[in-house]
Amino acid sequence: MNVDMEERQQDMCPICKTDRYLSPDMKFLVNPECYHKMCESCVDRIFAMGPAPCPYPKCGKTLRKNKFKTQIFDNIEVEREVDVRKRVSRVFNKVREDFDTLDDYNKYLEELEDIVFNIVNGVDVEATEQKLKEYEESNKPNIEENNAKRQKELEEFKEQEQRKHDLRMKKNLIERQIEQEAREMKELEKKEIINTLASGDGTQDATKAVSQVRKSMLKRSSARRKQLDEIMQALNSSRQAKGEDKKHNVPFTPFNGDRTSQHNFDIHDSYYDPFLDELKSKKEYIASGFEVHAVYDRVLTEAFTGLGCYIEQEKKELNDAIV
Amino acid sequence: MASHGVSFDDLYRRSTQYRLWSYTREQLAQQRREVNEKGCRKVDERLTSTPEVSASSIEKVTMDEEIALISFHARSIAKLAKFFNMPSQVRATGISFFRKFYLVNSVMEYHPKLILLTCLFLAAKSENFFISINSFSKRIPKTTPESILGLEFEILQSLKFTLMAHHPFRPLYGFFYDIQNVLGPEVSTKELGSVYDAARNLINEALISDAIYHFTPPQIALACFKTVNEELTMKYLNKKFTNVKVEDDVPKSTDYDTLVSVITECQQVIKDTPNPTKDQAVMIDKKVQFCVNPSLVLKRKRDTNEPDDANKRPRVGAVEGGASTSP
Amino acid sequence: MSYTKGESTAKKVGEGTYAVVFLGKQTSTERDIAIKEIKTGQFKDGLDMSALREVKYLQELKHVNVIELVDVFESANNLNLVLEFLPSDLEVLIKDRTLLFSPGDVKSWLLMTLRGVHHCHRNFILHRDLKPSNLLLSQSGELKIADFGLARSLGSPNEEFTSNVVTRWYRAPELLLGAKHYDGGVDIWAVGIIFAELMLRVPYLPGADDIDQIDVTFRALGTPTDSMWELVSTLPGYNNLTVYPQPTKQELRKRFIAATESALDLMNDGTLRNVS
Numbered sequence: 001m002n003v004d005m006e007e008r009q010q011d012m013c014p015i016c017k018t019d020r021y022l023s024p025d026m027k028f029l030v031n032p033e034c035y036h037k038m039c040e041s042c043v044d045r046i047f048a049m050g051p052a053p054c055p056y057p058k059c060g061k062t063l064r065k066n067k068f069k070t071q072i073f074d075n076i077e078v079e080r081e082v083d084v085r086k087r088v089s090r091v092f093n094k095v096r097e098d099f100d101t102l103d104d105y106n107k108y109l110e111e112l113e114d115i116v117f118n119i120v121n122g123v124d125v126e127a128t129e130q131k132l133k134e135y136e137e138s139n140k141p142n143i144e145e146n147n148a149k150r151q152k153e154l155e156e157f158k159e160q161e162q163r164k165h166d167l168r169m170k171k172n173l174i175e176r177q178i179e180q181e182a183r184e185m186k187e188l189e190k191k192e193i194i195n196t197l198a199s200g201d202g203t204q205d206a207t208k209a210v211s212q213v214r215k216s217m218l219k220r221s222s223a224r225r226k227q228l229d230e231i232m233q234a235l236n237s238s239r240q241a242k243g244e245d246k247k248h249n250v251p252f253t254p255f256n257g258d259r260t261s262q263h264n265f266d267i268h269d270s271y272y273d274p275f276l277d278e279l280k281s282k283k284e285y286i287a288s289g290f291e292v293h294a295v296y297d298r299v300l301t302e303a304f305t306g307l308g309c310y311i312e313q314e315k316k317e318l319n320d321a322i323v
Numbered sequence: 324m325a326s327h328g329v330s331f332d333d334l335y336r337r338s339t340q341y342r343l344w345s346y347t348r349e350q351l352a353q354q355r356r357e358v359n360e361k362g363c364r365k366v367d368e369r370l371t372s373t374p375e376v377s378a379s380s381i382e383k384v385t386m387d388e389e390i391a392l393i394s395f396h397a398r399s400i401a402k403l404a405k406f407f408n409m410p411s412q413v414r415a416t417g418i419s420f421f422r423k424f425y426l427v428n429s430v431m432e433y434h435p436k437l438i439l440l441t442c443l444f445l446a447a448k449s450e451n452f453f454i455s456i457n458s459f460s461k462r463i464p465k466t467t468p469e470s471i472l473g474l475e476f477e478i479l480q481s482l483k484f485t486l487m488a489h490h491p492f493r494p495l496y497g498f499f500y501d502i503q504n505v506l507g508p509e510v511s512t513k514e515l516g517s518v519y520d521a522a523r524n525l526i527n528e529a530l531i532s533d534a535i536y537h538f539t540p541p542q543i544a545l546a547c548f549k550t551v552n553e554e555l556t557m558k559y560l561n562k563k564f565t566n567v568k569v570e571d572d573v574p575k576s577t578d579y580d581t582l583v584s585v586i587t588e589c590q591q592v593i594k595d596t597p598n599p600t601k602d603q604a605v606m607i608d609k610k611v612q613f614c615v616n617p618s619l620v621l622k623r624k625r626d627t628n629e630p631d632d633a634n635k636r637p638r639v640g641a642v643e644g645g646a647s648t649s650p
Numbered sequence: 651m652s653y654t655k656g657e658s659t660a661k662k663v664g665e666g667t668y669a670v671v672f673l674g675k676q677t678s679t680e681r682d683i684a685i686k687e688i689k690t691g692q693f694k695d696g697l698d699m700s701a702l703r704e705v706k707y708l709q710e711l712k713h714v715n716v717i718e719l720v721d722v723f724e725s726a727n728n729l730n731l732v733l734e735f736l737p738s739d740l741e742v743l744i745k746d747r748t749l750l751f752s753p754g755d756v757k758s759w760l761l762m763t764l765r766g767v768h769h770c771h772r773n774f775i776l777h778r779d780l781k782p783s784n785l786l787l788s789q790s791g792e793l794k795i796a797d798f799g800l801a802r803s804l805g806s807p808n809e810e811f812t813s814n815v816v817t818r819w820y821r822a823p824e825l826l827l828g829a830k831h832y833d834g835g836v837d838i839w840a841v842g843i844i845f846a847e848l849m850l851r852v853p854y855l856p857g858a859d860d861i862d863q864i865d866v867t868f869r870a871l872g873t874p875t876d877s878m879w880e881l882v883s884t885l886p887g888y889n890n891l892t893v894y895p896q897p898t899k900q901e902l903r904k905r906f907i908a909a910t911e912s913a914l915d916l917m918n919d920g921t922l923r924n925v926s
Contacts, residue, residue, distance in 0.1 A: 303497025306335035306539035
């Protein structure tokens with residue numbers, strides 16, 4: 001039932017009774033004074049000459065044409081409240097950072113809410129409006145300062161977004177270039193091989209030619225890659241610039257204090273070891289990725305693990321501590 | 324402490340070998356005393372349930388005899404491991420389990436001959452040298468799979484469920500490299516090679532001694548090196564640990580003098596490893612048998628006319644891998 | 651140590667470890683614990699090997715990112731492992747589509763996993779079964795590595811290891827090809843695959859069987875050849891392999907749209923065979 005009502009309301013202006021069928025582009029506007037809805041043409045017609053009383057019966061509030069706006073929310077109550085909030089917030093425009101303690105901030109918020117509540121629900125409206133006015137006057141410079149701050153922040157944000165967007169575009173471009181170059185390199189390689197084979201210089205030179213091509217290509221691609229890295233870094237740092245990490249004063253360490261300290265020995269490239277010599281040349285060892293260095297590391301580490309633990313002394317101390 | 328991070332010595336201190344199985348001389352002696360007393364009490368318990376046997380006919384095993392017998396059987400484990408072609412790691416772990424078991428229990432509670440089999444079997448499993456129980460027990464006369472497996476839990480509990488044993492073999496290998504590093508051309512590879520081989524053999528002796536309870540594997544390795552070739556070892560230690568540049572973040576844990584004295588002590592402990600003869604071991608073993616099963620004394624009384632011949636007694640622990648004599 | 655058996659939730663835990671798990675509380679600390687009761691008699695050669703391995707290695711590895719073995723005891727001829735109880739694991743989280751992973755989350759899980767693996771490796775222990783369901787999570791978000799049933803110490807150089815380890819989808823190529831002398835790299839490979847899965851939210855290389863796994867892996871990351879991996883073709887599993895090309899960086903980028911360059915590099919480091 002209500003839905004029908006609303007639909008009908010959407011389709012017919014209550015003042016001029018124009019039907020949507022007759023004018024399909026009919027738009028409705030409301031005025032924050034009384035929130036009475038009427039179509040655009042009515043607004044034009046009634047208020048073109050200046051402020052006039054609201055045409056709704058029993059209303060009659062003086063309305064100005066420029067105060068009319070499109071209703072954003074379906075629920076008129078919500079629309080009202082949002083408008084009030086906007087108005088009050090223009091005066092009460094501090095943020096959390098402006099307060100030393102959470103408590104202070106909460107008190108501030110409560111004041112704001114009280115005012116909004118009163119105005120919206122028609123409780124002591126006059127007195128509340130007065131209060132609001134007084135607050136505005138006494139805090140004028142502060143309010144203006146805050147407004148300027150917010151404005152600046154918004155602009156910075158927009159700038160940053162634009163920068164990020166540009167970086168992303170660049171990144172995509174470079175990625176495509178890298179891909180392109182990789183393809184070109186493959187083509188060039190093929191050509192080089194064919195050329196050298198055709199000129200009959202033997203396969204030796206073919207591989208040389210290929211490596212030459214590779215080298216020059218590598219130089220280019222590494223430059224590109226560097227560019228890419230820089231961009232990624234810039235992207236990432238812009239994310240962090242917000243200062244969110246300022247709270248975490250404890251520096252991040254990958255090992256969290258658990259890093260094993262330095263060895264008490266150097267590891268040479270090779271040692272005299274006939275046993276290992278025999279093993280490391282075996283196919284199945286090489287294929288498995290067996291590394292003699294790993295063996296050196298392990299046995300040398302074990303040689304110095306516990307060397308400085310003097311059991312007689314330490315266990316005695318432990319024992320004495322318990323007793 | 325946090326800024327230094329963790330040293331390798333600290334890592335060793337977290338191992339169960341350090342935490343649960345390292346003792347001062349006094350603590351170890353105390354432990355053995357208590358175990359021996361526990362064993363004696365067990366014998367007394369058995370005597371009360373076999374009133375026909377008089378308490379005086381059962382001789383209890385002394386602490387020293389326990390140690391001697393354990394050492395003897397530890398060598399049996401080594402022989403058995405060789406028989407099964409087990410690597411040194413398995414052999415050493417088996418011996419480790421066996422000796423630890425008898426730091427918690429007395430020989431008078433459990434006869435060593437089955438315990439040593441299960442210890443070796445468990446060590447093989449633990450060190451990834453898996454051998455099926457059937458192929459294991461089949462080649463050991465007078466044993467069944469059940470008798471060996473049945474003791475697994477008991478041994479694990481006595482080991483306090485700690486199975487990781489750190490042996491001196493790898494540290495020895497590491498020093499073999501580091502000596503090359505530190506002494507360089509001052510030592511010939513041939514000389515170093517033969518010193519290493521001899522030291523490695525000595526480690527097998529060390530495993531049977533109490534060294535592993537009072538010293539860490541690297542210290543034992545160096546002790547073995549030093550016993551085989553004092554001059555070379557001292558040259559290395561001197562060069563390595565004196566005039567050490569103390570850097571800010573490397574904790575100076577190895578003080579030269581302390582290290583050398585510790586290593587020297589260790590040498591002595593290895594030397595003092597009891598090495599009873601077969602006859603001595605057999606004699607103690609007889610005692611154990613009666614402690615474990617007092618009613619056997621009555622059987623002996625019956626055969627009083629026959630000479631006390633060791634050969635007539637049931638063979639203890641099929642050590643020679645199949646050599647069985649009397650039924 | 652005494653424990654109160656809370657609700658007894660009997661469920662089979664994984665393959666190979668035939669155990670019944672009870673939840674309870676440690677009376678002295680009120681801590682939640684899980685008691686894994688391992689049934690004897692399942693393994694015909696005495697006590698189960700994976701149970702022994704868990705006991706052996708967990709006793710030595712005490713670390714904030716490794717599950718804690720609180721106690722071990724015998725009861726009714728069964729081996730009981732008392733482990734700290736952790737309510738969730740990474741597999742559960744990955745599968746829950748209502749959860750969004752932020753880069754910070756992925757980073758922190760990976761970091762905790764790597765810290766745990768580092769601790770194992772510096773004690774010369776290979777885990778050999780890393781996968782999301784073995785990375786447990788505590789109430790406070792701490793990640794802990796669990797299930798050491800397949801772990802082993804790095805042995806002597808001449809020892810042969812079995813290549814039939816690690817759950818198939820997380821198995822490194824050297825294992826797929828039957829190498830018997832591998833090292834901690836197999837764990838790092840698994841971490842790389844887990845990283846990929848955290849980004850993709852589905853398993854990265856799901857092979858249907860062991861043969862298919864080789865194909866899936868090489869198709870995604872390229873077939874290794876002797877020129878980049880010395881003598882790989884001599885490995886037992888290297889038979890009739892289709893030679894897939896290495897993926898280009900761009901192809902990887904397309905697959906992992908959420909990854910940053912450094913994330914891709916990290917994953918590459920984990921999954922490339924560094925033979926030189």
